[in-house]
Amino acid sequence: MSAPASLYRVLSRVVISSSSCRASLSSAASQKHSKRNLTSSTPHSARKEDPLEETSLTIRSLFDSKERNKGTFVAACDIFMKRGPHRRGHVEFIYSALKLMEDYGVHKDLEVYKRLLNLMPKGKMVPTNIFQIEFMHYPKQQQCAIDCLEQMEMNGVMPDTEMEHILRNLFGKMSHPVRKFGRMMYWMPKFKNASPWILPQVVPNDAFELAKMAVERMCTVDPSSSITIYQTSEVEDALEDTWIVSGQSTVQQELLEKHPPGESIKVEGPFRIHLRNKSVGYFVLRAEAKPKPPPPSRAVIDDVGSIKSWFTGELEPEETLLTQPCSVHEQEDGTILALCVTGTSGRDSLLSWIRLLEKSNPCLARIPVLFTQASPIGEVITVEPEKHHDEITAAT
Amino acid sequence: MFWERDQKGGYGKEIQKSRKELIRDGLKELRQEMSKWKEEMDEKFAMDPVFVRPGDMDKVWVLNSKEALDQWVVTCDSDHNEGRSTAGLSLSPTGHGLFSGQLCTDPPKDGRVKRAGYCNMKSIRPRKSFKREVYLEWADYNTLEIRLRGDGRSYMLNISCAGYFDVMWNDMYSYPLYTRGGPHWQLTRIPFSKFFLTSKGRIQDKQALHTPGQGCVPRHLLW
Numbered sequence: 001m002s003a004p005a006s007l008y009r010v011l012s013r014v015v016i017s018s019s020s021c022r023a024s025l026s027s028a029a030s031q032k033h034s035k036r037n038l039t040s041s042t043p044h045s046a047r048k049e050d051p052l053e054e055t056s057l058t059i060r061s062l063f064d065s066k067e068r069n070k071g072t073f074v075a076a077c078d079i080f081m082k083r084g085p086h087r088r089g090h091v092e093f094i095y096s097a098l099k100l101m102e103d104y105g106v107h108k109d110l111e112v113y114k115r116l117l118n119l120m121p122k123g124k125m126v127p128t129n130i131f132q133i134e135f136m137h138y139p140k141q142q143q144c145a146i147d148c149l150e151q152m153e154m155n156g157v158m159p160d161t162e163m164e165h166i167l168r169n170l171f172g173k174m175s176h177p178v179r180k181f182g183r184m185m186y187w188m189p190k191f192k193n194a195s196p197w198i199l200p201q202v203v204p205n206d207a208f209e210l211a212k213m214a215v216e217r218m219c220t221v222d223p224s225s226s227i228t229i230y231q232t233s234e235v236e237d238a239l240e241d242t243w244i245v246s247g248q249s250t251v252q253q254e255l256l257e258k259h260p261p262g263e264s265i266k267v268e269g270p271f272r273i274h275l276r277n278k279s280v281g282y283f284v285l286r287a288e289a290k291p292k293p294p295p296p297s298r299a300v301i302d303d304v305g306s307i308k309s310w311f312t313g314e315l316e317p318e319e320t321l322l323t324q325p326c327s328v329h330e331q332e333d334g335t336i337l338a339l340c341v342t343g344t345s346g347r348d349s350l351l352s353w354i355r356l357l358e359k360s361n362p363c364l365a366r367i368p369v370l371f372t373q374a375s376p377i378g379e380v381i382t383v384e385p386e387k388h389h390d391e392i393t394a395a396t
Numbered sequence: 397m398f399w400e401r402d403q404k405g406g407y408g409k410e411i412q413k414s415r416k417e418l419i420r421d422g423l424k425e426l427r428q429e430m431s432k433w434k435e436e437m438d439e440k441f442a443m444d445p446v447f448v449r450p451g452d453m454d455k456v457w458v459l460n461s462k463e464a465l466d467q468w469v470v471t472c473d474s475d476h477n478e479g480r481s482t483a484g485l486s487l488s489p490t491g492h493g494l495f496s497g498q499l500c501t502d503p504p505k506d507g508r509v510k511r512a513g514y515c516n517m518k519s520i521r522p523r524k525s526f527k528r529e530v531y532l533e534w535a536d537y538n539t540l541e542i543r544l545r546g547d548g549r550s551y552m553l554n555i556s557c558a559g560y561f562d563v564m565w566n567d568m569y570s571y572p573l574y575t576r577g578g579p580h581w582q583l584t585r586i587p588f589s590k591f592f593l594t595s596k597g598r599i600q601d602k603q604a605l606h607t608p609g610q611g612c613v614p615r616h617l618l619w
Contacts (some may be wrong), residue, residue, distance in 0.1 A: 154511075181564030187592075187599055195550065195574040217548065273577035274548040284579045330578055333490040336579050 062093075063100050070112065073097075073104040077115050090119050091144045098151055107155045108202055110163075117166050126172040133174045144168065145177040149184060156201065158188045203276045208243055211341035214273050214280040215247040218339055221328055225249035228360075229301040242343030244289060244353050251327045253361055256337050259287055261366040265337065267350050268372050281345050284356075285338040285369075290330065347371060400562035407476060433525035448536040456532070457519065459493025472497065472515040479504060479512030492545075518556075531557070534588075541585045546575020553589060566595045 062076035080093055094116050101107040120141060127137040137141050145167065152159060159181055167177045176305060197217050204210060212227070219225035230244040259265065265350040270281030329336045350371060358364045402408065413421070458464060465485055473479030483497030501513035524530045540553070551573040558565050569591035576582050593600045 183599070183601065193574065194572065197548075197574065197576055214548075214577070217576060218580070220576065221578065221580045238409075271579070272547060279548075282578070286579070331579075331581060339578065 010252040068104045070106050073106050087323045091140050094144050110157050120170050130341050142176050149180050203278050210280050211245045215245045218345050219247040229358045235352040235355045238352045239348040240346050242349050245344045246340040248338040252337050256361050257363050264368040264370050266370045270345050282341045287335040289334050401567050430527045460490050469518050478509045481515050483515035539585050539587050541584050545581050548577030550574050568594050570594050
């Protein structure tokens with residue numbers, strides 16, 4: 001019993017000594033290299049933290065270009081492609097490329113995704129029997145291709161037949177990326193045009209175009225709506241020179257005509273409407289809600305309508321033909337009379353909007369219009385440079 | 397990989413109370429539960445048939461009071477330090493439920509979370525007497541109707557139908573809820589047949605039909 005115990009003790013001592021030796025070595029190494037700033041993270045993140053830092057050992061990657069656009073991205077891929085027939089490190093290259101796609105503005109570009117997947121070597125990874133198929137032949141590479149497809153899915157990019165050919169040539173027809181491709185091609189077209197308010201795949205960055213899209217979208221509630229584009233320079237002594245996209249329907253014009261001249265109406269806003277990843281602030285011309293007309297009374301005894309239903313024991317639904325139904329604009333919290341988005345969202349541009357509305361609605365001259373002081377959505381939030389909050393007002 | 401340890405995937409809070417406290421709390425609720433049970437038994441013996449005629453509409457949730465809002469739970473990714481989104485459900489000045497907050501899609505830099513940014517509004521699960529879990533009885537209905545005033549973003553409507561076995565715990569039927577935005581109210585009608593089966597956020601290949609008679613717990617998820 002004593003022999004193994006002593007052997008164990010000796011062994012453990014050896015282990016301890018070797019570990020201590022390693023520790024001392026590593027500490028020495030860390031002391032030695034502490035000034036070198038070895039960065040083990042991706043080159044991009046290192047660049048982001050301190051772009052000016054030039055150390056003696058800096059990893060230069062293909063994605064270090066100053067100009068970040070599709071051209072430089074594709075050029076980086078091409079350089080990698082020409083490095084040799086083996087394309088060593090293609091999985092790592094694709095992963096780092098996927099991370100940077102948004103910075104380069106190519107995350108919604110199908111062609112670039114195809115180019116990335118084309119970097120993988122063809123033929124080598126095609127499985128030859130069913131066990132290889134089911135147990136994920138070349139798992140790292142297949143997972144990489146799946147992650148690439150996943151990123152496409154997250155960005156709403158639909159693959160095409162060429163993509164299928166690329167994947168089939170890489171991993172065979174029953175591989176996991178091809179199955180993922182099949183799922184994407186089944187589900188993505190179903191939701192591509194499912195929204196009743198269609199928007200382009202990439203919404204424009206221009207505030208005026210966005211404003212037009214926003215007002216058009218909000219005006220779909222009433223088919224009789226028309227959108228007018230005004231320039232504030234049309235109004236005399238307007239302080240701001242900007243555009244106004246105004247939406248008003250004929251129903252709203254009639255409601256405005258019926259409005260009693262003594263009662264004031266309000267211009268409220270800016271409220272926010274989102275168009276994909278952009279948002280626009282809009283203003284509303286609103287009157288106070290009118291009380292609903294009283295329902296017809298059932299006091300008359302001879303009224304046959306008040307006989308109880310034999311089936312449910314309840315009264316039959318009331319006759320509503322005689323009362324005029326409310327329009328969509330007459331809501332419980334107010335009557336919406338017009339909508340607008342202005343270039344500056346300033347107080348003066350709203351004043352110009354009311355002046356310009358007077359041309360099509362002469363009755364506005366007799367109605368007092370109030371402007372609300374505070375924005376109902378709160379103050380503009382300043383974001384820290386690292387955070388990208390979803391709520392960035394584009395048009396305000 | 398092949399089985400689930402926990403119904404909530406490890407996110408639930410552990411009960412910190414002692415057994416004695418639990419018994420005391422349980423006995424406090426005994427009276428209410430008994431009266432609930434009595435009502436259920438009365439219903440059972442009355443055997444009133446339920447007639448649903450074509451065009452009938454049943455209001456399940458009307459978010460117009462504080463009590464109605466208490467039937468809902470709001471969660472977001474900052475609850476578990478997995479993001480920076482915040483959300484809340486309050487009563488608007490006009491007396492309607494207002495689901496509002498900040499949505500931040502930046503993942504935290506912890507090297508674990510890949511994507512972030514969700515705010516979720518979920519109705520609490522209906523229960524029978526003695527806290528037995530039940531489903532909402534929606535078998536006679538075929539459409540979900542929602543009246544809302546959106547902000548132009550797309551939301552996800554999830555009907556959770558957690559089954560008995562662990563593979564069915566995360567079953568959900570989902571469909572996107574598109575909102576117009578603007579000051580007008582919007583009425584959206586989604587047939588139940590349009591909903592697709594998902595589990596843990598992934599669409600399933602085999603779209604199992606929703607068993608009639610099994611009810612649902614709708615959740616509204618913001619993305």
